[in-house]
Amino acid sequence: MKRTHTNNELRLTNTKETVVLKGWVAKKRDLGGLLFIDLRDRTGITQLAFNPSSTLYEKALTLKNEYVIEVTGTVIERQSKNDKLPTGDIEVTVTKLTILNTSKQPPIYIKDDADTLEDTRLKYRYLDLRRPTLQQNFQVRHQTAQAVREFLNNESFLEIETPILTKSTPEGARDYVVPSRVNKGAFYALPQSPQIFKQLLMVGGFEKYYQIAKCFRDEDLRSDRQPEFTQIDIETSFLNQAEIMDITERMMKHVMKKVKNLEFKDDFPIITYKEAMNKYGTDKPDTRFDMQLVSLTDIAAKTDFKVFTSNIDNGGIVKAINVKNGANLYSRKGIDKLTKFAKKFDAKGLAFLRYQNNAFNGGITKFFTDEQLTELESKFDLTDNDLLLVVSDTEKVVHQTLGQLRAHIAKEQNLTSDEDYDFLWVVDWPMFEQREDKKYYSLHHPFTMVKDEDLELLDKDPEKALAYAYDLVVQGYELGGGSIRIHNKEVQNKVFDVLGVSKADQREKFGFLLDALNYGTPPHGGIALGFDRLIMVLVHTTNIKDVVAFPKTASGQCLLTKAPGPLSDEQLSDLGIKISK
RNA sequence: GGUCCAGUAGUGUAGCGGUUAACAUGUCGGUCUGUCACACCGAAGAUCGCGAGUUCAAAUCUCGUCUGGACCGCCA
Numbered sequence: 230m231k232r233t234h235t236n237n238e239l240r241l242t243n244t245k246e247t248v249v250l251k252g253w254v255a256k257k258r259d260l261g262g263l264l265f266i267d268l269r270d271r272t273g274i275t276q277l278a279f280n281p282s283s284t285l286y287e288k289a290l291t292l293k294n295e296y297v298i299e300v301t302g303t304v305i306e307r308q309s310k311n312d313k314l315p316t317g318d319i320e321v322t323v324t325k326l327t328i329l330n331t332s333k334q335p336p337i338y339i340k341d342d343a344d345t346l347e348d349t350r351l352k353y354r355y356l357d358l359r360r361p362t363l364q365q366n367f368q369v370r371h372q373t374a375q376a377v378r379e380f381l382n383n384e385s386f387l388e389i390e391t392p393i394l395t396k397s398t399p400e401g402a403r404d405y406v407v408p409s410r411v412n413k414g415a416f417y418a419l420p421q422s423p424q425i426f427k428q429l430l431m432v433g434g435f436e437k438y439y440q441i442a443k444c445f446r447d448e449d450l451r452s453d454r455q456p457e458f459t460q461i462d463i464e465t466s467f468l469n470q471a472e473i474m475d476i477t478e479r480m481m482k483h484v485m486k487k488v489k490n491l492e493f494k495d496d497f498p499i500i501t502y503k504e505a506m507n508k509y510g511t512d513k514p515d516t517r518f519d520m521q522l523v524s525l526t527d528i529a530a531k532t533d534f535k536v537f538t539s540n541i542d543n544g545g546i547v548k549a550i551n552v553k554n555g556a557n558l559y560s561r562k563g564i565d566k567l568t569k570f571a572k573k574f575d576a577k578g579l580a581f582l583r584y585q586n587n588a589f590n591g592g593i594t595k596f597f598t599d600e601q602l603t604e605l606e607s608k609f610d611l612t613d614n615d616l617l618l619v620v621s622d623t624e625k626v627v628h629q630t631l632g633q634l635r636a637h638i639a640k641e642q643n644l645t646s647d648e649d650y651d652f653l654w655v656v657d658w659p660m661f662e663q664r665e666d667k668k669y670y671s672l673h674h675p676f677t678m679v680k681d682e683d684l685e686l687l688d689k690d691p692e693k694a695l696a697y698a699y700d701l702v703v704q705g706y707e708l709g710g711g712s713i714r715i716h717n718k719e720v721q722n723k724v725f726d727v728l729g730v731s732k733a734d735q736r737e738k739f740g741f742l743l744d745a746l747n748y749g750t751p752p753h754g755g756i757a758l759g760f761d762r763l764i765m766v767l768v769h770t771t772n773i774k775d776v777v778a779f780p781k782t783a784s785g786q787c788l789l790t791k792a793p794g795p796l797s798d799e800q801l802s803d804l805g806i807k808i809s810k
Numbered sequence: 811g812g813u814c815c816a817g818u819a820g821u822g823u824a825g826c827g828g829u830u831a832a833c834a835u836g837u838c839g840g841u842c843u844g845u846c847a848c849a850c851c852g853a854a855g856a857u858c859g860c861g862a863g864u865u866c867a868a869a870u871c872u873c874g875u876c877u878g879g880a881c882c883g884c885c886a
Contacts, residue, residue, distance in 0.1 A: 260849090261842035276846070294836090309844050317846085334837060336820060340847095344822055348878045401886040421886085448885040449811095573813085573882060674886045728886095783879065 230299060237273025241318045243304045248321060250275060251329070253359070254296045255339065264289050265320075268300070269339075271364045276311075276320040277302065285326045295332035295339065295356075301325035347774070351788040354779055366768045366776050369488060373764060374441055376487035377461055380480045386437040386463070391426035393419060393443070398738055401674070402446035405456070413805035419445035419457075422757060424674065425742055427464035428714055431753035432745045436466045441760060450783045453706070453762060453773050457781075461709070461763075464755030470697045470713055474499075474654060477701060477711070477756050481652060488767060491650070497701075501657040510548075510632025512658075515705030516651045518644040522548045522631050525619065528604050534596035536578070540621045547621040550631050551609045552638055555616025556583040564616075570637055571620065576630040580619040584611045593619065636705055647769040650703055658698040661691050661727060669727050673698045676742075677712040678754070679720065687720075691727045701758065704766055711756025718746040 233249045255269035264279040264286065277300055279289040292298065302321040311317035336352075337345045339359045350357040357363060378388070397404045397418035404418035420426075422444045430438045442462045450456065465473060478497050485491045498516075505514050508521045529537040529547035537547050552558065559567065568579040581592035582605075589602050597605065609617070620630045639645055660679050661669040669691055671677065677696045679687060686694035697713035715721045721743065725735050735743060764776040774780040781787050801808065 256846075258845050258848055259842090260845055263843040263845075265845055265848090267846070274846095278844085281843075307844080309846090311846055314846080320844095334820060338821065338836080346817085346822080346878075348817095349821075351878090398886090402884085424886095446885060449883085451885085452880070454885070575882095671886050677886095782877090784877090786877095788878090 230301065232299075234275075235272040236268055236270045236275040237315055239275060239304055239316050239319050239321070241306060244306055244319065246304050247301065247324075248304055249299065249301050250277075250321065251299045252297070253339075254292050254294055254298060256294070257292055259290065266292060268298070269359075273316065274314060275316045276307070276314075277323050278305075278320045279323055283323070285323055288326055288328075289323070292328070293332065293334075295335050296328060297330040297332070299327040299329055348782070348788060351774075351780070351782065354789045358778065363775065366764065366770070367778065369768050370764045370776060372488050373484055373760075373767065376484045377439075377441065377480065379487075380483040381437075381439045381463070384437065384476060386439045387435055388440055389430060389435065389438050390440060391420070391423040391430075391442065395420050395426075398425070402448050405445045405447045408804040408806055410803050410805075421446050422460060423462050424676070424757075425739075427462060427755060428676065428742065428753065429745055431464055431466045431714075432748065432750045436751075438462075438464045438755075450781065450785065452771060453765065455761065455773055455777055455780055456785055458773075458777075459760040461758040461760050462755070463711070463757065464753060466751040466753045468754065470656075470699060470754065473711060473713075473754055473756060474699055477709075477758070478652075478654075481701070484763075485650065493650075493652070497652040497654055499654040499656055502655055502659065503657065505655050506628055510628035510630070510635065511705075512655055512700065513702045513705055513707040514632075514653065514655075515636055515639065515645065516653055517646065517649045517704065518639050520550050520552065520635050520639065520644075522550055522628070522635070523608050524548050525605065525608070528597075528601050528608075529621065531601060532596045532598075534593060536580075537596075537621050545622055546624050546627050547619060548627050548631055549609075549617045549619040550635055550638075551611070552616040552618060553612070554614050555618075555638075556585055556614040558642060559616060564618075567618065567634060567638075571630045571634060574630040574633055575626050576620050576622055578620075579630075579634075580621070582617045582619070584615040584617070585613060587613075589617075645704070647704075650766070652708075653702045655700040655702055656698070657695050658700070659692065660687075660694040660696045660724070663692050668729055671724075671728060672696070673710065673712050675724055675728055675730070676714045676721070677724075678715045679724070684720070687723050687727060697754065699756070701756070706762050706766060707759070708762060708766070709756055709758030711754065713752070713754035716746065716750040716752050718743060721746060 230249045232251045236250060236252050239248065250268055252268040252270035254266055255274060256267040258265040262281050266277040266279070266289065267274045268277050279286050300321065300323045302323040302325070304319050305322055307318060307320050335356050337349055337356055339356060341360055341362050394407060394417040397406065397416065402421050404421065407417040407419065409415045409417060423440060423442050427438055440462045442460050443457055444460050445457050447456060463477070465476070482493045485493055502512055505512055508514070510522050525547045526541060530541045532538065541547065564579070564581055571579040582589045582594050583591045589597070589605070594602070609615070618631070618634060620627045622630070658672050660672065660677065662672050663669055673696060677698050680695045680697055683694040698710065699712070700710040701708045715724065761773055761776055765771065765773060768776065770776065779787060779789060786792070
């Protein structure tokens with residue numbers, strides 16, 4: 230029989246209608262003389278009622294959780310209503326019951342507040358996916374993809390697929406690799422992103438490209454990181470940074486309207502990379518709360534506190550955050566915990582001062598003169614029981630430590646709301662960073678265009694050169710990043726020189742791209758947004774597994790399929806591969 | 811590669827040297843005509859992740875190992 234309604238559809242207005250419903254038995258409530266079944270499908274729940282006078286009563290008694298059934302029945306108004314369910318005013322008196330399939334006792338509960346351990350849930354992922362929250366997450370994921378496509382299609386973008394079997398590139402993340410049977414000893418790599426292909430599509434004249442693209446990176450996992458993930462990948466020709474940011478911003482506003490019914494009237498704020506690092510200690514600041522980093526280097530230099538003065542003499546800095554009401558929130562023991570947290574980021578310690586009754590006390594107060602304390606007071610918007618947390622070290626360590634502390638404390642103290650979407654652009658990224666080995670590394674990627682006015686710096690002082698690069702940040706997540714690309718061969722060569730990529734390597738790894746630059750490559754640029762992360766933010770989860778249908782564990786295993794697994798000797802020999810051990 | 815946490819009936823937890831291994835929920839049986847976390851009564855269900863060691867005695871302590879998780883490194 231054809232299903233007439235889903236399980237979230239029937240209302241009082243349907244009373245007396247004959248309906249056909251299908252779904253899973255979510256719950257059986259046997260009152261002796263009366264039997265209720267909650268029938269679940271992906272939309273919701275409808276209550277079925279069986280009366281002992283019914284010939285179906287005995288059969289209904291045999292139903293168990295997760296049986297799949299089809300029922301025909303009449304919609305009636307309930308004697309006792311349930312205002313927690315959209316269908317709570319009605320129930321269906323069943324006149325025909327067909328058991329479509331039975332179920333063993335499931336190893337996990339199919340309900341939202343189930344606290345089953347993650348490994349059990351992953352092993353039986355197909356059961357876990359039946360949970361309403363996960364069902365809703367994938368609904369949102371679908372709607373978001375639709376909204377993205379709808380917007381970009383309207384803006385004349387073409388959706389074009391790029392290869393999954395492609396070539397390994399030297400920089401960036403470790404590649405996942407696929408052996409070639411036809412070409413023994415040679416390997417494809419799975420793309421870390423469609424970066425080079427989308428640039429070549431611009432050379433190919435498509436002008437506006439997008440793809441909801443799978444990307445692969447063989448790096449260690451985190452709660453917000455899977456080895457394969459999805460990007461909204463966009464590339465355009467002839468548009469400048471502001472124009473690409475505008476399209477992206479309008480796309481995000483479209484998504485927020487379509488998926489969350491939220492209007493964003495104002496432009497997303499724009500701050501520079503430098504400002505982000507100085508004020509928030511991170512390139513992806515959560516701006517839902519303040520607690521900005523404040524420099525105390527000048528005051529600290531005047532104190533007799535050796536830790537500060539010797540750090541400053543060695544080029545270090547001193548900065549602090551003001552934890553509002555922190556003196557009440559963090560006891561001595563609590564501060565010790567924060568110190569332990571700070572040490573994860575290479576800080577040697579965490580200094581503090583309390584502000585109570587209009588004066589500082591505790592911690593490092595004794596190292597400051599009254600005059601210096603007054604100066605300190607003027608730097609912060611202090612109220613009673615504030616707590617200053619101070620870190621002194623290299624700029625890098627200070628920023629990372631205080632940036633992480635800031636986020637950590639906000640989380641501990643619930644300073645943020647999941648429904649507060651603080652979209653933010655971070656611009657003016659440096660082209661390169663110099664690491665311990667004194668070599669230069671791309672902050673973005675090696676195809677990023679240097680700002681016109683900084684072109685000369687590539688030769689003189691590469692570290693000072695800024696890029697046409699922009700990141701979109703929300704709630705402390707890097708939602709995506711993009712840049713204007715180099716379309717000029719001389720500049721590209723210069724960048725490779727700074728990066729120390731030899732001519733031979735340039736030829737070997739990027740020859741096709743460099744060749745393409747010879748044939749009328751248009752000015753182009755684009756952006757890539759982390760699709761999974763966007764969904765995480767939209768459905769308020771911090772666990773990426775909640776938005777990926779079949780995710781991998783922290784060690785890259787799929788507990789459902791047991792991937793990755795060994796190959797047979799025959800397969801290995803076909804590929805010309807020997808396993809050494 | 812490193813640090814930390816966890817692994818005990820189907821599921822989630824308690825127990826932290828000697829217990830009949832406890833509790834909740836689920837399962838099974840019974841009573842019950844308005845439940846929706848139905849209620850009540852009863853029952854079954856556990857080589858305490860695995861392997862060694864210490865001890866008269868190990869779920870409990872030690873070491874190793876496996877699995878899962880969080881984080882650091884890593885992720886242009």
